[in-house]
Amino acid sequence: MGKKNRKNNNRSDGLQQTKEGTNTSQTKQKSQRTPKLSPLKRNEVNQLVEKLLKVSSSVQPSSTSLNKEWEVHSEIDKILNKIISIESELHVPFPERNETTKNRFMSWLEKNGAEVNNVAISEFEGYGLGIRAEKDIKTGDMMIGIPRKIMMTIESVQTSLLSTLVTRDTMLKLMPNIALALLVLVERFRSDSDSFWAPYIDMLPDKYTTVLYFTPKELQELRGSPALEPALKQYRNITRQYAYFNKLFQNSTDPASEVLREVFTYELYRWAVSTVMTRQNFVPCLDGSEGMVNALIPLWDMCNHTNGKLSTDYNVTAGRSECLAWCDVTEGEQVFILYGARCNADLLVHNGFVMADNRDDSVQLRLGVARCDPLHADKVQLLSRLRLPAAADFALRSGPRPVDDQLLAFLRVFSMGKEQLNHWLSKENVSDLLYADCALDTEVETKMWNFLQTRINLLLLAYPTKYEEDKKILEEDKCLSECQRLAIMLRLAEKQVLNSALDFVKLFLNPQTVKTMVAPEE
Numbered sequence: 001m002g003k004k005n006r007k008n009n010n011r012s013d014g015l016q017q018t019k020e021g022t023n024t025s026q027t028k029q030k031s032q033r034t035p036k037l038s039p040l041k042r043n044e045v046n047q048l049v050e051k052l053l054k055v056s057s058s059v060q061p062s063s064t065s066l067n068k069e070w071e072v073h074s075e076i077d078k079i080l081n082k083i084i085s086i087e088s089e090l091h092v093p094f095p096e097r098n099e100t101t102k103n104r105f106m107s108w109l110e111k112n113g114a115e116v117n118n119v120a121i122s123e124f125e126g127y128g129l130g131i132r133a134e135k136d137i138k139t140g141d142m143m144i145g146i147p148r149k150i151m152m153t154i155e156s157v158q159t160s161l162l163s164t165l166v167t168r169d170t171m172l173k174l175m176p177n178i179a180l181a182l183l184v185l186v187e188r189f190r191s192d193s194d195s196f197w198a199p200y201i202d203m204l205p206d207k208y209t210t211v212l213y214f215t216p217k218e219l220q221e222l223r224g225s226p227a228l229e230p231a232l233k234q235y236r237n238i239t240r241q242y243a244y245f246n247k248l249f250q251n252s253t254d255p256a257s258e259v260l261r262e263v264f265t266y267e268l269y270r271w272a273v274s275t276v277m278t279r280q281n282f283v284p285c286l287d288g289s290e291g292m293v294n295a296l297i298p299l300w301d302m303c304n305h306t307n308g309k310l311s312t313d314y315n316v317t318a319g320r321s322e323c324l325a326w327c328d329v330t331e332g333e334q335v336f337i338l339y340g341a342r343c344n345a346d347l348l349v350h351n352g353f354v355m356a357d358n359r360d361d362s363v364q365l366r367l368g369v370a371r372c373d374p375l376h377a378d379k380v381q382l383l384s385r386l387r388l389p390a391a392a393d394f395a396l397r398s399g400p401r402p403v404d405d406q407l408l409a410f411l412r413v414f415s416m417g418k419e420q421l422n423h424w425l426s427k428e429n430v431s432d433l434l435y436a437d438c439a440l441d442t443e444v445e446t447k448m449w450n451f452l453q454t455r456i457n458l459l460l461l462a463y464p465t466k467y468e469e470d471k472k473i474l475e476e477d478k479c480l481s482e483c484q485r486l487a488i489m490l491r492l493a494e495k496q497v498l499n500s501a502l503d504f505v506k507l508f509l510n511p512q513t514v515k516t517m518v519a520p521e522e
Helices: 025-031 039-056 066-090 099-111 163-168 170-174 176-189 216-220 228-251 255-260 266-279 344-351 376-385 405-415 418-425 430-434 442-461 467-476 482-509
Strands: 119-124 128-133 142-147 280-284 292-296 312-315 320-324 334-337 362-368 391-397
Touching: 039 066, 039 228, 066 216, 066 228, 066 266, 119 334, 128 334, 163 170, 163 255, 170 176, 176 255, 176 266, 176 292, 216 228, 216 482, 228 255, 228 266, 228 344, 266 280, 266 292, 266 344, 280 312, 344 482, 362 405, 362 442, 362 482, 376 405, 376 418, 391 405, 391 482, 405 430, 405 442, 418 430, 442 482, 467 482
Parallel strands: none
Antiparallel strands: 119 128, 142 320, 280 292, 312 320, 362 391
């Protein structure tokens, strides 16, 4: 899901033409045995993996600074470059989308009961592959119905070659998304028989633009953005998992380890994890419980995201996921769906794309009551009654109301003196602090808005570039990589949110001179 990567070719549908009868990529990989690393090279990788595991596990999550994360990332990158160089000798194949694999995929869907109405796979500039309307589609029309048996779910793991390993490995038990990523790999490289999901796996992208694919130079473009920290943590966590599973497959004799032992590489694991991160959804458990399970939903996961309405649901009676049109779509246009209310930082880190006009965009603002504050105990008590934490990441949101109820209440409590705190601690209706029209001491309100204005200005100053500079770079620099461009787009979007929030604050600090919201700096 999200922006799809594509191969360069001249076909309008983004699929390479092959001769009829050409083997699929999965069949090719079985007929062409992947070479093994020599004992010397394998030993070298094993030593590097040990070092990688140690470095990537050296950070204490609760007390890590951004500088420390970057320092660790630099060490990880050096080790990974050596590992990737050696593992490249394996020539492990990735999916190869072409006309044959597309036709096989669509036939597989039809054969297994999928319902596909008036839509088809097509290429769209700036998106890669997506879904095109073959005829005019009306709001509410049924477009895609995918039966449960076609989906790859965490329940599929229980009956797969991975089942033995999952029953005894703690990480796989606790992280179903990782188990699903390994299932994709096991099904892709199993040699005992053709995978049921081979037509689906062969239509997956061969690479992504999640932060796992960012070079250090590209990650540097995120300096100043709140997204840099989770991006570095994501990278570190995945490299640690790679090192863990590399050792596990080398030393285990279960069916999954037998399949992956000689083909498992960092680039392959990065690809599988990105596949799940960018495409997974959740469907109800088969056992009838109220829980949900991770799932990959073929074809539906090729729909790209836009501002819209949720129009996909799971039909328990029919046992399938159903996607309805949330708006009218004209023949030839791309069919979009809504992934959910997600900010651009989240979309970039987990899905590998940025929306220029994201109505649900926001920027994180880290706030907390200092332990050295003489009024710490009173403020924490009042925040507790409001069911708010004493320290957390709050969100400055896009749109006409950037300060939501939770952030507003926190700022009010944070700015109170002893007298105001005593007053509100004695009241029953402390929830009034969550509302914009709450009667509050003018001194507290002024102090609160001044504090927020200062914090927003500090966030803007943390970026190495100005808003206008980012716009100019995107418009004029033709040498930017796709990942660099995405990082700069994120910076630009975040600055729009922050500038808009700054103008909102000025309304309360200068109510007589500022009558209307001012548009973000352009």
